[in-house]
Amino acid sequence: xxxxxxxxxxxxxxxxxxxxxxxxxxxxxxxxxxxxxxxxxxxxxxxxxxxxxxxxxxxxxxxxxxxxxxxxxxxxxxxxxxxxxxxxxxxxxxxxxxxxxxxxxxxxxxxxxxxxxxxxxxxxxxxxxxxxxxxxxxxxxxxxxxxxxxxxxxxxxxxxxxxxxxxxxxxxxxxxxxxxxxxxxxxxxxxxxxxxxxxxxxxxxxxxxxxxxxxxxxxxxxxxxxxxxxxxxxxxxxxxxxxxxxxxxxxxxxxxxxxxxxxxxxxxxxxxxxxxxxxxxxxxxxxxxxxxxxxxxxxxxxxxxxxxxxxxxxxxxxxxxxxxxxxxxxxxxxxxxxxxxxxxxxxxxxxxxxxxxxxxxxxxxxxxxxxxxxxxxxxxxxxxxxxxxxxxxxxxxxxxxxxxxxxxxxxxxx
Amino acid sequence: xxxxxxxxxxxxxxxxxxxxxxxxxxxxxxxxxxxxxxxxxxxxxxxxxxxxxxxxxxxxxxxxxxxxxxxxxxxxxxxxxxxxxxxxxxxxxxxxxxxxxxxxxxxxxxxxxxxxxxxxxxxxxxxxxxxxxxxxxxxxxxxxxxxxxxxxxxxxxxxxxxxxxxxxxxxxxxxxxxxxxxxxxxxxxxxxxxxxxxxxxxxxxxxxxxxxxxxxxxxxxxxxxxxxxxxxxxxxxxxxxxxxxxxxxxxxxxxxxxxxxxxxxxxxxxxxxxxxxxxxx
Amino acid sequence: xxxxxxxxxxxxxxxxxxxxxxxxxxxxxxxxxxxxxxxxxxxxxxxxxxxxxxxxxxxxxxxxxxxxxxxxxxxxxxxxxxxxxxxxxxxxxxxxxxxxxxxxxxxxxxxxxxxxxxxxxxxxxxxxxxxxxxxxxxxxxxxxxxxxxxxxxxxxxxxxxxxxxxxxxxxxxxxxxxxxxxxxxxxxxxxxxxxxxxxxxxxxxxxxxxxxxxxxxxxxxxxxxxxxxxxxxxxxxxxxxxxxxxxxxxxxxxxxxxxxxxxxxxxxxxxxxxxxxxxxxxxxxxxxxxxx
Numbered sequence: 001x002x003x004x005x006x007x008x009x010x011x012x013x014x015x016x017x018x019x020x021x022x023x024x025x026x027x028x029x030x031x032x033x034x035x036x037x038x039x040x041x042x043x044x045x046x047x048x049x050x051x052x053x054x055x056x057x058x059x060x061x062x063x064x065x066x067x068x069x070x071x072x073x074x075x076x077x078x079x080x081x082x083x084x085x086x087x088x089x090x091x092x093x094x095x096x097x098x099x100x101x102x103x104x105x106x107x108x109x110x111x112x113x114x115x116x117x118x119x120x121x122x123x124x125x126x127x128x129x130x131x132x133x134x135x136x137x138x139x140x141x142x143x144x145x146x147x148x149x150x151x152x153x154x155x156x157x158x159x160x161x162x163x164x165x166x167x168x169x170x171x172x173x174x175x176x177x178x179x180x181x182x183x184x185x186x187x188x189x190x191x192x193x194x195x196x197x198x199x200x201x202x203x204x205x206x207x208x209x210x211x212x213x214x215x216x217x218x219x220x221x222x223x224x225x226x227x228x229x230x231x232x233x234x235x236x237x238x239x240x241x242x243x244x245x246x247x248x249x250x251x252x253x254x255x256x257x258x259x260x261x262x263x264x265x266x267x268x269x270x271x272x273x274x275x276x277x278x279x280x281x282x283x284x285x286x287x288x289x290x291x292x293x294x295x296x297x298x299x300x301x302x303x304x305x306x307x308x309x310x311x312x313x314x315x316x317x318x319x320x321x322x323x324x325x326x327x328x329x330x331x332x333x334x335x336x337x338x339x340x341x342x343x344x345x346x347x348x349x350x351x352x353x354x355x356x357x358x359x360x361x362x363x364x365x366x367x368x369x370x371x372x373x374x375x376x377x378x379x380x381x382x383x384x385x386x387x388x389x390x391x392x393x394x395x396x397x398x399x400x401x402x403x404x405x406x407x408x409x410x411x412x413x414x
Numbered sequence: 415x416x417x418x419x420x421x422x423x424x425x426x427x428x429x430x431x432x433x434x435x436x437x438x439x440x441x442x443x444x445x446x447x448x449x450x451x452x453x454x455x456x457x458x459x460x461x462x463x464x465x466x467x468x469x470x471x472x473x474x475x476x477x478x479x480x481x482x483x484x485x486x487x488x489x490x491x492x493x494x495x496x497x498x499x500x501x502x503x504x505x506x507x508x509x510x511x512x513x514x515x516x517x518x519x520x521x522x523x524x525x526x527x528x529x530x531x532x533x534x535x536x537x538x539x540x541x542x543x544x545x546x547x548x549x550x551x552x553x554x555x556x557x558x559x560x561x562x563x564x565x566x567x568x569x570x571x572x573x574x575x576x577x578x579x580x581x582x583x584x585x586x587x588x589x590x591x592x593x594x595x596x597x598x599x600x601x602x603x604x605x606x607x608x609x610x611x612x613x614x615x616x617x618x619x620x621x622x623x624x625x626x627x628x629x630x631x632x633x634x635x636x637x638x639x640x641x642x643x644x645x646x647x648x649x650x651x652x653x654x655x656x657x658x659x660x661x662x663x664x665x666x667x668x669x670x671x672x673x674x675x676x677x678x679x680x681x682x683x684x685x686x687x688x689x690x691x692x693x694x695x
Numbered sequence: 696x697x698x699x700x701x702x703x704x705x706x707x708x709x710x711x712x713x714x715x716x717x718x719x720x721x722x723x724x725x726x727x728x729x730x731x732x733x734x735x736x737x738x739x740x741x742x743x744x745x746x747x748x749x750x751x752x753x754x755x756x757x758x759x760x761x762x763x764x765x766x767x768x769x770x771x772x773x774x775x776x777x778x779x780x781x782x783x784x785x786x787x788x789x790x791x792x793x794x795x796x797x798x799x800x801x802x803x804x805x806x807x808x809x810x811x812x813x814x815x816x817x818x819x820x821x822x823x824x825x826x827x828x829x830x831x832x833x834x835x836x837x838x839x840x841x842x843x844x845x846x847x848x849x850x851x852x853x854x855x856x857x858x859x860x861x862x863x864x865x866x867x868x869x870x871x872x873x874x875x876x877x878x879x880x881x882x883x884x885x886x887x888x889x890x891x892x893x894x895x896x897x898x899x900x901x902x903x904x905x906x907x908x909x910x911x912x913x914x915x916x917x918x919x920x921x922x923x924x925x926x927x928x929x930x931x932x933x934x935x936x937x938x939x940x941x942x943x944x945x946x947x948x949x950x951x952x953x954x955x956x957x958x959x960x961x962x963x964x965x966x967x968x969x970x971x972x973x974x975x976x977x978x979x980x981x982x983x984x985x986x987x
Contacts, residue, residue: 032650076736078550237845240842434800448818461826505710513706529711542949629810659824663815677802
């Protein structure tokens with residue numbers, strides 16, 4: 001061979017390039033239609049991959065019910081699972097207890113902490129440590145049909161729940177709509193979210209000093225509000241079988257004047273291709289109770305975390321940082337509002353959804369959390385079952401909540 | 415019976431036949447119609463049962479457009495898993511059935527009943543350890559892994575079916591072949607199997623139908639389009655596409671057609687399999 | 696049998712045994728093992744509890760309720776399937792035009808995947824747009840649309856209807872095959888002797904189809920007691936947990952609450968109940984003698 005050294009150098013150079021550009025595959029688990037659409041997430045991911053050549057991110061989308069189970073079973077299985085997961089605000093306590101997510105507190109600068117909307121951090125916190133970055137900041141808003149309200153002579157959304165009932169009664173009497181209010185009260189977590197919103201309005205509490213407190217005062221009154229609105233015929237009976245998408249469909253087809261739902265519904269309900277009431281949809285923070293609260297809100301946010309089983313924690317965190325970065329969040333602000341405080345004054349974010357941003361500014365600061373328990377899933381299941389019994393008239397609100405409290409004590413849930 | 419009574423009986427019989435046919439077809443027919451009816455029509459009240467505006471838009475969506483990709487992949491996965499699982503179970507089943515039929519013994523018969531008894535275990539009972547094992551050997555979210563799991567409940571069943579068919583073939587047939595110089599396995603392959611072809615077809619049919627139908631293992635062991643099967647994809651429809659019922663219906667029809675058409679085409683064998691099981695018990 | 700033959704036999708049986716033993720056997724034993732511990736999916740095994748998990752199973756209101764729901768489903772569903780299945784089989788045993796076609800149609804529900812059956816009926820039962828509501832209101836039976844899967848007592852019954860529709864053909868086909876071996880002259884002779892239809896059924900037909908009926912009963916009962924898929928896709932255990940069956944509870948306990956020790960105990964109680972049912976059937980058959 002004439003120039004062996006030259007050939008050797010070329011080979012080494014090639015090997016060097018290959019080593020530098022090692023192929024890495026990350027596995028990320030998301031939820032179907034978790035605020036952002038699947039396509040939104042795919043686009044964000046494609047952008048990240050462009051910026052990190054050699055890195056591929058496999059995306060998986062599962063239903064909400066499957067999300068918790070997949071995260072947990074993958075964690076139990078060890079390596080080869082997911083590197084990045086989307087998690088619900090109700091799980092950090094459990095995940096932290098069992099070491100499923102990496103403690104990211106050290107990697108998050110104080111600057112970041114200050115720049116994010118204050119209420120958002122509870123989404124990823126457990127015992128003062130951060131186990132992810134908040135990503136989808138969400139609460140349940142009151143959606144109302146402006147046209148229907150105007151027809152009945154109301155030019156502003158109700159500020160209190162009793163006002164809402166009044167307006168609903170008028171609409172029902174006028175024959176505008178058979179069942180003015182629609183809720184997501186199927187036996188699922190969505191029902192607990194509705195209940196929590198009302199509980200926060202009545203200034204109730206889930207637990208006090210480790211003891212159940214939801215079966216009295218505000219907690220009890222919240223459930224009584226729910227059952228009496230059904231008895232009075234103001235709430236759609238189909239609510240007890242409905243989830244968020246059903247609520248959106250019923251509201252969007254003009255069969256309801258009021259609905260509690262997440263951020264994502266706003267632009268879809270105003271989209272003529274998706275809704276028959278496009279252009280008539282107003283949004284406001286959920287009402288309060290006279291003399292007790294100005295408005296009500298609950299924390300329905302979700303965060304992105306890195307799993308402890310991940311073999312590429314740094315790269316995974318980079319992915320999380322990218323998705324939660326301000327530019328990306330502001331670009332995709334149609335179905336989910338950003339976590340950055342400053343974004344709420346950005347024209348690009350506000351334009352076209354002033355009402356929503358306004359409502360968000362008020363509501364996000366007042367988000368009330370569901371119990372921060374390690375065994376939250378079990379608590380929620382018991383609560384759901386009993387609340388559903390009350391909603392179906394099989395138990396009184398007091399009985400249902402007392403039964404829940406009893407089972408919580410018996411099972412010693414923490 | 416008098417002429418009139420005869421006529422009444424005949425009328426009642428045909429009425430009964432019509433009622434039965436309606437009962438069997440109506441729900442499925444409605445599913446098919448829903449898949450062709452535009453959503454706006456489906457949610458109209460009163461419901462216009464058969465709308466002039468029916469079209470194949472949803473099927474186009476599923477089969478041609480990029481959005482339907484997930485579903486097409488699920489279709490592929492279901493097919494692959496069913497074929498692999500049935501093939502493996504068929505081979506194991508044939509060998510086992512042959513042994514049970516030609517070398518009967520109380521202990522081996524007991525073993526067959528033990529295998530069949532595993533059918534009494536609800537899948538939830540053995541899911542978790544199975545999940546952990548599959549994960550350790552890297553067979554999670556993998557069509558081969560899922561197929562292996564399926565062989566566990568297909569094999570006993572196919573073995574039992576094939577044994578019934580082998581029993582019907584006299585042993586002299588193999589003995590003749592062996593006298594002519596064939597080995598045991600050779601006799602099985604060249605003589606017994608061709609004669610029991612109906613039994614093999616029946617076994618394959620049951621295998622494919624059972625594998626295609628399975629849900630829980632697929633739900634837990636698969637997570638992405640790499641191995642997600644049709645039942646899982648469809649179950650996800652119920653939460654994801656809560657808004658377009660017709661799309662869910664279209665998905666259901668597509669998932670139903672392979673096993674249903676196969677069963678219709680091979681109904682002779684289906685009936686034969688059930689007959690063998692029913693009469694001999 | 697020669698030693699060589701015995702060896703061959705076991706060797707031939709080995710693949711099937713390995714598959715079933717390996718894939719099912721070990722997990723089965725492992726689950727049994729776990730049922731005696733306080734085990735958490737992520738927290739690991741936290742201590743021996745002996746039979747405590749089983750005691751918990753028999754004192755847990757939720758699990759007892761689940762056993763009740765499962766038994767109700769099994770008895771209701773299998774009971775109706777058997778009665779309907781036999782009636783249809785008797786009907787199809789007569790000769791008339793189109794009998795073949797009807798028999799072929801029976802295959803449709805049978806071959807339909809369980810999940811598709813679930814979503815099909817869920818769509819039919821939809822409280823706002825479902826075909827059942829549409830049909831009943833258009834024919835004047837109902838005044839307005841109502842909820843079917845949203846009411847605790849009604850929901851399970853509607854699920855039973857869906858399950859019966861899918862599975863009664865199995866009973867029919869099994870019984871039909873057996874019916875065709877019962878000689879008609881027996882019936883004719885009995886009729887001449889003055890026996891009515893019911894007596895003829897009881898003394899001639901029933902013994903003839905008993906083995907087929909037993910197979911159908913065992914198969915369907917085991918399936919019904921294990922039921923999970925159709926519950927998952929139609930109601931997810933609601934409303935007010937009224938359709939949560941034993942399998943569903945095991946699933947919930949293991950995957951949502953991560954208490955795998957308790958889940959394992961619940962699972963084995965389920966297996967035990969199933970075995971009791973099968974044993975009862977077999978004993979019934981033995982005591983009455985197997986006619987053939």
